[in-house]
Amino acid sequence: MESIEGRVALVTGGGRGIGQAIALALARAGAHVAVAARTLPEIEAVAAQVAALSRRTFFLALDLTDRAQVAAAPAAVARAIGPIDILVNNAGIHASGPVHALADEAWDAVLAVNLTGPMLLARACLPHMYDRRLGRVVNVASVAARVGLKNGAAYAASKHGLLGFTRSLALEGARRGVTANAICPGWTETQMMDEAIAAVVSATGRSADEARAAMLRSNPLGRASLPEEVADVxxxxxxxxxxxxxxxxxxxGEFMA
Ligand SMILES: NC(=O)c1ccc[n+]([C@@H]2O[C@H](COP(=O)([O-])OP(=O)(O)OC[C@H]3O[C@@H](n4cnc5c(N)ncnc54)[C@H](OP(=O)(O)O)[C@@H]3O)[C@@H](O)[C@H]2O)c1
Structure with missing residues (x-):
């Protein structure tokens, strides 16, 4: 394993949850870290935590559904803290509901944030990575990249797509110094999981504890993952x-292949 001391990372969705844990873990390992998302107070707070670790940092207001913003992001990061060596496509959203009731807007939004956004951002970073023959793309997918998801078709489709994109990029980058890999978390203790529990509660009338237990029933460890466990990978x-x-x-251990 190489040291990432002094390398520059961009973490999308870095204002909370898994992205926050990844941003801080990369900074602890020596990287300078830019943090991007829409909620300014959250990314500003995480950037302050990165700065407290004596790394260069930058918080970037970024809506992944805005192609112009995404295209401009790598140059903005480069101006602030240096060209991006490590791209972590972590931002993601979920939409609940069966396919027969899936709204066009929900499908489009999930695909835009979870799949098109990572492609656009990787595409914008690649010329520089190929020039320097150095790039690490880490895409945060999901166990839903491996299995279907009842009442989560848009999410599962986006994450399956992200895995296919990751593997294709890996083949293209292999002789150019660029790696691409995915992380597939199961349920993880973040706001997204809290929102999923709330959705089950409102759809079924179960209590939050019952909903949580049902969501974790098939998990061999019997608990959700922690953001820090995802960040280690x-x-x-x-x-x-x-x-x-x-x-x-x-x-x-939820999915074994
Ligand atoms: N938690 C889980 O159980 C779980 C399981 C498997 C996979 N994952 C994946 O892990 C990743 C992180 O999720 P999390 O659990 O940490 O969720 P989270 O706490 O809801 O955080 C999601 C992050 O994505 C950002 N984001 C959402 N829409 C965005 C947009 N249009 N443009 C830019 N940023 C946007 C959010 O910031 P703003 O809202 O401020 O933009 C936030 O920082 C996601 O890809 C998710 O699919 C999570």
Whole structure:
């Protein structure tokens, strides 16, 4: 594993949850870290935590559904803290509901944030990464990249797509110094999980504890993952020149292949 000391990372969705944990873990490992999302107070707070670790940092207001903003992001990061060596496509959203009731807007939004956004951002970073023959792309997918999701078709489709994109990029980048890998978390203790529990509560009338227990019933560890456990794998992938095209489960053994 190479040291990532002094390398520059951009983490999307870095204002909370898994993205926050990844941003801080990369900074602890020595990287300078830019943090992007829409909610300014959150990314500003995480950037302050990165700065407290004596790394360069930058918070970037970014809506992944805005193509112009995405296209401009790598140059903005480069001006602030240096050109991006490590791109972590972490931002994601979920939409609940059966396919027969799936609204066009929900499908479009999930695909835009979870799949098109990562492609656009990777595409914008690649010329520089290829020039320098150095790039690590880490895409945060999901266990839903491996299995279907009842009442979560848009999310599962976006994450399956993200895995296919990751593997394709890995093949293209292999002789150009760029690796691409995915992380596939199971349920993880973040706002997204809280919102999923709330959706189950409102759809079924169960209590939050019952909903949580039902969501974790098939998990061998019997608990949700922690954001820091996902972040550990992101640091590994950010520092490895020899791992590419892979998908790492961080799901307590929920999916085994
Ligand atoms: N938690 C889980 O159980 C779980 C399981 C498997 C996979 N994942 C994946 O892990 C990743 C992180 O999720 P999380 O659990 O940490 O969720 P979270 O707490 O809801 O955080 C999601 C992040 O994505 C950002 N984001 C959402 N829409 C965006 C947009 N249009 N443009 C830019 N940023 C946007 C959010 O910031 P703003 O709202 O401020 O923009 C936030 O920082 C996601 O890809 C998710 O699919 C989560």
């Amino acid at each position: 992101a640091v590994l992938l950010a520092g490895s020149p020899g791992i590419t095209g892979q998908a790492y489960q961080v799901d307590g």
